Amino acid sequence: METTECSRFSGNLGSTAAMLDTGAGAGLMVSIIPQSIFRLVMHHFQSRKTLKIVREATAICAEACDHADCLKGIYKNVSLIRDNYLKIFNLASRLPIISILRPWIEADLENWEDLAEDCQIGSDKDFRRLVCQVAEKI
Amino acid sequence: MPYSLEYSRSFNTCLKRILKKFPNSERTIRKEIERLGINPDQGDKYPGFGAFAVRKMRIRLPEYGMGKRGGLRLIFLVHPEKGKIVPLILYQKGLFPEQEVRAAIIAALKEIAAEL
Numbered sequence: 095m096e097t098t099e100c101s102r103f104s105g106n107l108g109s110t111a112a113m114l115d116t117g118a119g120a121g122l123m124v125s126i127i128p129q130s131i132f133r134l135v136m137h138h139f140q141s142r143k144t145l146k147i148v149r150e151a152t153a154i155c156a157e158a159c160d161h162a163d164c165l166k167g168i169y170k171n172v173s174l175i176r177d178n179y180l181k182i183f184n185l186a187s188r189l190p191i192i193s194i195l196r197p198w199i200e201a202d203l204e205n206w207e208d209l210a211e212d213c214q215i216g217s218d219k220d221f222r223r224l225v226c227q228v229a230e231k232i
Numbered sequence: 233m234p235y236s237l238e239y240s241r242s243f244n245t246c247l248k249r250i251l252k253k254f255p256n257s258e259r260t261i262r263k264e265i266e267r268l269g270i271n272p273d274q275g276d277k278y279p280g281f282g283a284f285a286v287r288k289m290r291i292r293l294p295e296y297g298m299g300k301r302g303g304l305r306l307i308f309l310v311h312p313e314k315g316k317i318v319p320l321i322l323y324q325k326g327l328f329p330e331q332e333v334r335a336a337i338i339a340a341l342k343e344i345a346a347e348l
Binding site for chain 1: 238276277278279280281284286288290299305307309311314316318320325326330333334337338341342344345348
């Protein structure tokens with residue numbers, strides 16, 4: 095379920111990032127401002143919901159398994175979401191109207207950056223091997 | 233039941249480096265780490281470690297106007313059977329590109345494993 099949610103959110107966010115990028119580049123921001131603001135507000139709530147689903151799924155997984163394939167499975171979508179949030183965050187600093195949503199965008203970016211990092215580190219074989227070694231030795 | 237915190241030389245070096253960079257936050261940082269002994273279930277848990285837990289916690293640095301983005305990240309190991317918490321690495325978020333974070337964490341773990 096978390097993979098589907100991530101994939102869906104990634105697609106939605108990607109199209110918003112593309113819309114903002116195109117609009118900013120072509121000087122068409124006035125025409126897309128209301129739609130942009132609406133979409134960014136919706137994405138904020140979607141982001142929170144999707145993150146909650148993913149974190150809860152990995153927490154359940156944490157109790158029940160001895161591998162981290164769940165993290166590998168979602169990493170691609172998580173990193174796409176993070177990259178799109180970074181794009182939107184950078185665009186928001188240049189676009190006065192959109193910049194009022196910057197704190198929300200920044201908070202969402204931070205959460206997805208952390209999750210992307212966790213996916214990468216948590217599924218890393220060397221990390222897992224070395225942590226187990228430390229746990230045995232303490 | 234309170235856990236005992238086990239500090240490695242490697243982690244202490246890492247902590248010293250961070251405190252040198254953020255001296256005004258020394259109290260905040262030490263307090264957040266010490267609090268783990270009473271409440272180890274902080275931060276997000278990495279899946280699949282079985283009997284013990286590995287978690288990552290965010291530490292704000294309000295003294296430097298840093299929220300959790302750009303603040304610190306602490307990765308630590310919780311071993312309930314042994315009643316111990318081992319802080320593994322403390323780093324500043326956003327300082328390293330993605331691959332360098334991994335390399336820094338692996339290097340720190342190798343040092344800790346060699347030291348124990």
